[in-house]
Amino acid sequence: MTVDKERKEPTSSYPAEWEQHRIVQSNLFRQQVETFLRPIPKDVQQRMERIAEALLLQPQDTLIDVGCGTGAMVPFIHKYIPLSHIWLCDCSEAMLEQAKKRFPECHSIHCDFLKLQQAPEKTTELDKVDVVLCNAVFGNFIDQQAALQVASHLLKKGGRLVVSHPMGRGFVQRLHESNPAMVPHLLPDRQAWQCLSWRSWRMTLEYYCDESELYIARLLKE
Numbered sequence: 304m305t306v307d308k309e310r311k312e313p314t315s316s317y318p319a320e321w322e323q324h325r326i327v328q329s330n331l332f333r334q335q336v337e338t339f340l341r342p343i344p345k346d347v348q349q350r351m352e353r354i355a356e357a358l359l360l361q362p363q364d365t366l367i368d369v370g371c372g373t374g375a376m377v378p379f380i381h382k383y384i385p386l387s388h389i390w391l392c393d394c395s396e397a398m399l400e401q402a403k404k405r406f407p408e409c410h411s412i413h414c415d416f417l418k419l420q421q422a423p424e425k426t427t428e429l430d431k432v433d434v435v436l437c438n439a440v441f442g443n444f445i446d447q448q449a450a451l452q453v454a455s456h457l458l459k460k461g462g463r464l465v466v467s468h469p470m471g472r473g474f475v476q477r478l479h480e481s482n483p484a485m486v487p488h489l490l491p492d493r494q495a496w497q498c499l500s501w502r503s504w505r506m507t508l509e510y511y512c513d514e515s516e517l518y519i520a521r522l523l524k525e
């Protein structure tokens with residue numbers, strides 16, 4: 304369990320350690336652009352379909368795809384909402400550039416999600432959203448509580464945070480063990496979410512799926 308049990312107060316500061324981690328992430332993922340552009344195996348695509356279903360999207364909804372990478376989830380999300388309702392967010396310019404090239408109709412924000420409140424697009428264009436999706440990125444955040452805080456502030460009342468991984472929690476654990484600089488944390492188990500989510504950021508766990516190769520946690524913003 305890697306999410307702290309202590310509640311932290313909202314902070315607008317951006318510690319030097321986070322900036323260092325952002326640089327590490329950007330550098331690591333710049334080298335992985337080609338890998339993420341490869342065709343996705345059929346079985347993984349089926350699990351991505353299930354993640355998209357779990358978002359419970361209605362046609363008018365808006366969504367931010369946090370750590371969107373090259374936009375792998377976008378075609379699955381687009382089955383439910385127009386591209387113009389999707390915000391792409393990534394701290395790696397190289398990954399985000401590919402996503403923008405593939406889906407120019409989407410909005411985009413190049414920033415660390417933990418620093419989203421300070422991004423120029425946030426203050427001028429991006430309002431509250433219905434869904435915050437963190438697919439294959441939650442273990443990468445240097446501070447998972449801070450990510451929950453940002454997500455909670457961004458969500459409308461009744462909105463959903465979906466934390467997911469199409470390869471499962473065990474896969475993230477193996478990544479964490481082999482490359483803790485890239486994946487400093489694990490994905491929270493059900494018990495961790497139940498302890499944390501309501502007390503922390505007014506979000507309650509309403510759906511949890513923990514199969515050997517699929518992880519989905521959906522939290523409802525009160």
Ligand SMILES: C[S@@+](CC[C@H](N)C(=O)[O-])C[C@H]1O[C@@H](n2cnc3c(N)ncnc32)[C@H](O)[C@@H]1O
Binds near residue numbers: 370415
């Ligand atoms: C493993 S990839 C997943 C990409 C995409 N979500 C997918 O499903 O293919 C993780 C992505 O998250 C981005 N990322 C990592 N930490 C981030 C952060 N704090 N804010 C925004 N993006 C981040 C990385 O640059 C990378 O593109």
